Amino acid sequence: MLIAVILGFIFALCVPFFTRFFKKTIPFVYSLLPLSLFIYFFQFLGKIKNQGHILFKYEWVPSIGIDLSFRLDGLSLLFALMITGIGALVFIYTIYYLKGHEYLDRFYGYLSMFMASMLGVVLSDNLMTMFIFWELTSISSYFLIGFNNEDPASRKSALTALSITGLGGLVMLSGIILLQAVGGSYSFTELLNSSEAIKDSSAYGWIISLLFVGAFTKSAQFPFHFWLPGAMKAPTPVSTYLHSATMVKAGIYLLARFTPLLGDTFWWNGTLVTVGAITMVYAAIHSVLRVDLKSILAYSTISALGILVFLIGIGTEKALLAAGIFILAHALYKAALFLITGIIDHETGSRDVTKLAGLQRVMMPVAIAGFLASLSSAGVPFLLGFISKEVMYEATLQFGDWAIILTALAVLTKILLLVAGFWAGIRPFTGNLPSEFEKAKLPSSLLWVPPLLLGILSLGFGAFPSLIGQSLIQPVFSSMSGTDTVVQLKLWHGFNLVLLLSIFTLVTGGVLFWFLKPSAELFQKTLRFELISPQNIIKGGSKMFGSFAGTWTRFFQNGYLRNYVITILAFLTLLMAYRLFWGVNIYIDWNQISPVSHYEIIVVALMIISILFAISTNSRTTSIVALGVIGFANCLFFLFYSAPDLAMTQFSIDSLTVLLFMLVLVKLPKNKSFSSNIMKFRDAMLSLLFGTLIAILTLVVFEEPSTTEVSKYFAENAYVLAKGRNVVNVILVDYRGFDTMVEIVVLVIAAVGVYSLMKLDLNPSKKEL
Amino acid sequence: MKSLIFKTASAYLLPLLLLFSIFILLRGHYLPGGGFVGGLMASIAFLVHSFAFGLKETQNIIKINPGFLMPIGLVLAVGAAIAPFFVDAPILTGLWFEGPFRFIGMVGSALFFDIGVYLVVIGATLTIMFSITDTV
Numbered sequence: 081m082l083i084a085v086i087l088g089f090i091f092a093l094c095v096p097f098f099t100r101f102f103k104k105t106i107p108f109v110y111s112l113l114p115l116s117l118f119i120y121f122f123q124f125l126g127k128i129k130n131q132g133h134i135l136f137k138y139e140w141v142p143s144i145g146i147d148l149s150f151r152l153d154g155l156s157l158l159f160a161l162m163i164t165g166i167g168a169l170v171f172i173y174t175i176y177y178l179k180g181h182e183y184l185d186r187f188y189g190y191l192s193m194f195m196a197s198m199l200g201v202v203l204s205d206n207l208m209t210m211f212i213f214w215e216l217t218s219i220s221s222y223f224l225i226g227f228n229n230e231d232p233a234s235r236k237s238a239l240t241a242l243s244i245t246g247l248g249g250l251v252m253l254s255g256i257i258l259l260q261a262v263g264g265s266y267s268f269t270e271l272l273n274s275s276e277a278i279k280d281s282s283a284y285g286w287i288i289s290l291l292f293v294g295a296f297t298k299s300a301q302f303p304f305h306f307w308l309p310g311a312m313k314a315p316t317p318v319s320t321y322l323h324s325a326t327m328v329k330a331g332i333y334l335l336a337r338f339t340p341l342l343g344d345t346f347w348w349n350g351t352l353v354t355v356g357a358i359t360m361v362y363a364a365i366h367s368v369l370r371v372d373l374k375s376i377l378a379y380s381t382i383s384a385l386g387i388l389v390f391l392i393g394i395g396t397e398k399a400l401l402a403a404g405i406f407i408l409a410h411a412l413y414k415a416a417l418f419l420i421t422g423i424i425d426h427e428t429g430s431r432d433v434t435k436l437a438g439l440q441r442v443m444m445p446v447a448i449a450g451f452l453a454s455l456s457s458a459g460v461p462f463l464l465g466f467i468s469k470e471v472m473y474e475a476t477l478q479f480g481d482w483a484i485i486l487t488a489l490a491v492l493t494k495i496l497l498l499v500a501g502f503w504a505g506i507r508p509f510t511g512n513l514p515s516e517f518e519k520a521k522l523p524s525s526l527l528w529v530p531p532l533l534l535g536i537l538s539l540g541f542g543a544f545p546s547l548i549g550q551s552l553i554q555p556v557f558s559s560m561s562g563t564d565t566v567v568q569l570k571l572w573h574g575f576n577l578v579l580l581l582s583i584f585t586l587v588t589g590g591v592l593f594w595f596l597k598p599s600a601e602l603f604q605k606t607l608r609f610e611l612i613s614p615q616n617i618i619k620g621g622s623k624m625f626g627s628f629a630g631t632w633t634r635f636f637q638n639g640y641l642r643n644y645v646i647t648i649l650a651f652l653t654l655l656m657a658y659r660l661f662w663g664v665n666i667y668i669d670w671n672q673i674s675p676v677s678h679y680e681i682i683v684v685a686l687m688i689i690s691i692l693f694a695i696s697t698n699s700r701t702t703s704i705v706a707l708g709v710i711g712f713a714n715c716l717f718f719l720f721y722s723a724p725d726l727a728m729t730q731f732s733i734d735s736l737t738v739l740l741f742m743l744v745l746v747k748l749p750k751n752k753s754f755s756s757n758i759m760k761f762r763d764a765m766l767s768l769l770f771g772t773l774i775a776i777l778t779l780v781v782f783e784e785p786s787t788t789e790v791s792k793y794f795a796e797n798a799y800v801l802a803k804g805r806n807v808v809n810v811i812l813v814d815y816r817g818f819d820t821m822v823e824i825v826v827l828v829i830a831a832v833g834v835y836s837l838m839k840l841d842l843n844p845s846k847k848e849l
Numbered sequence: 850m851k852s853l854i855f856k857t858a859s860a861y862l863l864p865l866l867l868l869f870s871i872f873i874l875l876r877g878h879y880l881p882g883g884g885f886v887g888g889l890m891a892s893i894a895f896l897v898h899s900f901a902f903g904l905k906e907t908q909n910i911i912k913i914n915p916g917f918l919m920p921i922g923l924v925l926a927v928g929a930a931i932a933p934f935f936v937d938a939p940i941l942t943g944l945w946f947e948g949p950f951r952f953i954g955m956v957g958s959a960l961f962f963d964i965g966v967y968l969v970v971i972g973a974t975l976t977i978m979f980s981i982t983d984t985v
Contacts, residue, residue: 327882724881728873732889736974739896743982803945803955804878811965812883813959817941820962821930824969828919831973838980 081136081150082604084120085203087113089194105452107175110188114195116168121160126158128555135205135269145266151205154555154737159202159333159406160384161552162411163326167195169530173419176526177317177426187227191321193218198326202333207256209264211249217339218328221322225314233701237310244297244307247797252334258287268337271545275341285479288342291334292351299331299385302359303614309378316422319374324381324414329407332388336403343395352393356488357728359386364496371598373421373431374506377414380457380500383493384410394486397561401474402468404556405569408548409456409464409538416453417504420446423527424508426648427520433503433598438513443522445532447509452535456542458589459582462783463542467569469494469585473578491585497591503598646763648709649770657772666779687713698754700745708738725808859901865895874967875941878955882959884963892958896978904982915979918972926965929958 086349091113092519098106128135133153140148151162171191178184197220200213219242226238256266262281263271271278278284295301300308301776311323322328335352342348360383367379391403423446424439425431452463459469476487516751522528534611541548557567597821687710694706720725755763795807804810812820870890877883893914933942934937945957 480912611965702965725883725886728881728886729889732886732893735893736889736896736978739893740978740981741899743896743900743978801943803957804959806877806879806881806883808881808961810959812860812885813878813962814941815944817959817962818932820966821926824926824966824973827969827973828923831916831976833917834977834978837985 081203082138082148082154082279084117085150085199086196087117088192088194088199089371090191090458092193092196093374099185099225103468105806106185106188109172111168111175111190111599114164114171117195117199117532118161118164118223120166124152124157125551126194127265127467128152128154129551132555133269133359133559140209141838145206146208147267148209149205149267150203152203153559154557155161155333155336155404155559155771156202156553157255157558157828158408158552159326159329160199162329162408163195163198163202164414166321166411166534167191169415169419169742170317170664171329171535172526173422173530174315174317176424176524179313183227187224187315188605190220190223190227191318194224194322194327198330201298201330205268205318207259207271208738211253211256213251214294214330215246215249217327218242218249218298218444218615221311221318221327224318225320227312227315227318227692227718227770228313234313235707237307241307241311241748248294248304248712251290253295253298255287255290258283268341274340278346280341281843283419284342284345285347288310288348288351291338291342292355295334296355296389297330298334299328299330299389300359300382301355301389302362303618305359305363305382305620306615308382309375312374316374316425318420318541319378320415320418320422323378324418327413328381331389332385332392332403334561335389335392336400339392339395339400339560341391346785349393352389352395353486354393356386356390356393357400357486359383360390360493361489363679364493364500368503368596368598371658372681373433373508375499376433376504376598377417377421378502381414383497383500387472387490387493390486390505391475396475396478397563397565398471398559400560401553401567402471402475404553405464405468405471408541408552410467410533412538412541413453413465413501414457416531416538417457418447419527419531420450420453421504423531424800425524427433427523428517430517433507435514436508436517437511438509439517439520439639440509441513442517443528444553445522445528450505450509456535456538457501457505458586460586461542462539464545465543467545469582470578473784474579477577485600486579491581493764493787495589496519496583498585499596502589502593504774507598579592617685644790646766647768653766653770653773656777657769664776664780665783666776668779669782680717680731683713701742704738704741704745708734711737725806802846823849827845851874856901858983859897863894863898866897867891870894874963875960877963878959884966885970888967889974890948891967892974892978895975899979899982902981908979911975913973915972918968919976921974922965922968924963924965927962927966929965932958 091110095106102109124134136150136152138148170187174184174187174191178187181187192325194217197213201210201217204210218405222238222242225241226235228234259271259278261267261281263274263278265271266725273660278287297304301315308328310324312319314322361843363379363383363386366815367376367383369377370379388403388406390408391399391406393399421431423443424436427443428436428439430436456463456465472490473487476490479481479486546569553569554567558564635645690709690713692704694703694710697706699701712731713733715727715730718724794811798804798807798810801814804814850904870887873882873890874884874887875882877887888928895907895911900909930941933944934940936944943959945955949955
């Protein structure tokens with residue numbers, strides 16, 4: 081199992097090594113990966129049906145409770161099959177779609193990486209591991225969205241997607257940590273046992289809100305939905321795979337996964353139903369206002385994700401069953417629609433739904449796939465979409481007082497989605513072929529077989545629901561609801577209200593499709609509302625933050641060294657003064673002070689004279705030398721009080737500093753302008769304050785006991801353990817050798833930093849000279 | 850610097866200071882001194898020389914780019930630190946040769962570690978100083 085999950089990473093890792101010799105064969109070899117994984121997971125169908133779930137455990141970081149354990153149950157198996165199955169089709173489709181692209185090999189690397197991360201998300205039992213894979217999907221999707229890296233818009237969308245989903249992931253991480261703190265384990269299987277305790281704890285509200293942010297950002301729920309339409313800049317196979325079938329469903333997976341653990345409370349259900357309902361209606365309205373095929377599909381995908389959140393929020397057994405079926409139905413028809421859009425785009429070079437028509441004359445198999453997919457999305461009988469829609473209406477109708485409103489919302493969404501689906505799957509394949517597309521022809525079968533296969537599956541599962549009823553949907557339902565109720569998938573539910581609603585949906589949607597023509601003007605009219613869209617509000621916020629940061633930086637980092645010093649000293653003074661204001665404990669025992677000798681008086685006098693020199697002179701050299709004298713005088717004090725090591729080091733450092741100053745300052749022109757008196761006064765006050773505070777601080781330090789256990793131990797054992805008599809040096813090279821090692825590394829980094837800063841020429845005009 | 854006295858003096862100071870810095874390095878384990886101070890002193894020696902004769906002249910004497918001393922020193926220090934690993938002791942354990950060597954005294958992994966520090970300090974200080982001098 082571990083190998084199955086990480087195989088994709090291994091494949092991705094191999095790309096750079098193989099690409100030189102096998103560039104041409106990589107797509108074919110890599111397409112075998114999802115195919116074989118699909119077969120591998122397919123074998124588990126029977127086992128899961130009988131056993132419920134299987135756990136695979138591999139130790140990783142046992143000390144903090146993180147392990148690579150994988151839980152295969154109905155839900156994760158469904159996702160794993162979708163990931164590998166649709167993955168296989170997308171891998172094959174891309175062989176032809178991106179044929180001859182310069183970075184095709186890279187693309188397969190990213191795709192394999194993504195597939196592995198996605199498998200990790202849905203299979204991980206340990207929540208920490210799941211989080212890691214979760215973020216890996218964000219990262220690999222960043223590469224995939226930004227695949228056309230020479231297009232600025234594509235780079236920007238990739239960054240938006242990464243920041244939204246990455247941020248959501250981080251919020252989710254805090255939720256997971258909180259969950260562990262309350263439930264006592266990262267393992268989902270173990271947490272299940274303490275479900276009641278978690279629901280009763282005071283942190284429950286926080287846990288679910290944090291997890292919701294993670295799920296909503298990933299699954300593009302309102303108001304975080306806007307990254308998904310932007311992500312359509314990616315090549316179509318990526319949109320198919322990530323942004324309709326798998327990655328965006330990770331949030332849905334998370335919610336479904338946590339339903340038995342955290343679900344069935346007022347806040348859980350209320351939040352999910354509200355957010356889901358807003359998203360599905362909002363996005364459904366948007367989807368019929370677009371004219372670009374991919375935009376239409378993007379918004380209808382958001383709407384479908386909203387439906388899923390909504391269904392999970394309703395949380396009854398029927399609703400969860402509906403969600404389970406809809407996950408599969410949606411993956412099948414939406415992936416097909418995306419792939420068809422890709423073919424149309426590839427062959428005609430246009431995705432404008434107002435222009436496309438009559439393509440059935442040149443690419444019949446694609447048209448059949450399109451019809452099947454959009455009929456499934458509309459919920460026409462004998463297709464899988466029909467069953468999911470029936471069960472969904474049943475679920476909303478059973479929801480107590482709110483049944484009418486929820487059902488109405490669901491019907492409205494379904495009607496609009498039907499129109500959007502027909503536009504994407506049927507409209508391009510009806511009517512007469514416009515002259516501009518006459519050159520279009522049926523592409524290689526690598527392109528049209530995958531969507532056709534998906535369409536046929538929609539039809540097969542819809543017409544014979546028993547194919548999946550017991551083997552797949554039953555385990556999915558059991559793992560989502562945590563109960564053993566037996567599900568029955570039927571095509572014919574009898575003549576009842578649900579069927580009437582279905583017929584109403586189909587008829588209204590059909591009529592709407594007939595009369596409502598997609599038009600660019602309609603879309604233009606909505607643009608005025610863009611100002612208050614969440615996307616603009618968040619964009620505006622980040623822009624304001626950027627300009628604030630700019631002003632702030634320009635104010636403090638103004639390039640004048642003297643101002644930096646003043647800022648730093650003033651801040652330190654304030655900080656220390658604030659601390660000392662709250663009381664300071666200084667105690668000087670005048671009796672303990674050693675007698676002042678005459679040479680100490682001489683040294684202090686020397687220091688005072690040099691200070692006066694340093695601040696009164698007009699010459700740089702004099703002030704540098706005077707400062708050097710102060711430093712050396714300081715060293716003498718170290719010597720008087722028996723710290724020869726310190727004195728020696730200080731001597732060397734001081735000499736170096738003086739030398740460095742001389743080297744640099746000697747070459748500067750003579751001082752011309754001097755500080756005004758006010759500035760001098762300001763600087764003097766600041767220096768006095770700072771000096772006083774440092775003096776007080778030094779006295780405070782004396783309050784600490786000067787001999788501690790550690791220093792005694794060091795002194796006693798220096799020779800015994802480390803064979804050295806110089807304790808200072810023994811500390812440096814032995815006791816705390818690790819510190820020293822890191823310090824010299826820091827030293828090297830500093831040297832390299834100075835070197836590169838000095839040699840770096842950022843002024844291009846100089847270079848030309 | 851045009852002063853003749855300074856020039857003549859620094860020509861003799863260089864070898865003297867370098868010898869002294871090595872002396873400081875070696876005695877470090879028993880008496881005040883050590884790799885860090887030794888390294889600083891050696892850098893001062895070169896810096897004083899460059900002050901008197903110019904950067905070019907000093908670089909000619911050192912022959913190699915002082916920057917290369919940094920990786921050499923790092924390798925020595927890290928090597929001394931992980932050497933105990935190969936005799937099944939925790940890393941950074943002091944390993945010692947039996948009996949003292951002539952002039953140097955006891956030799957152990959700590960000495961190599963200190964030599965590493967010495968080289969890194971010389972390399973880093975001179976790289977910083979020379980690049981600043983070179984640019985200004």
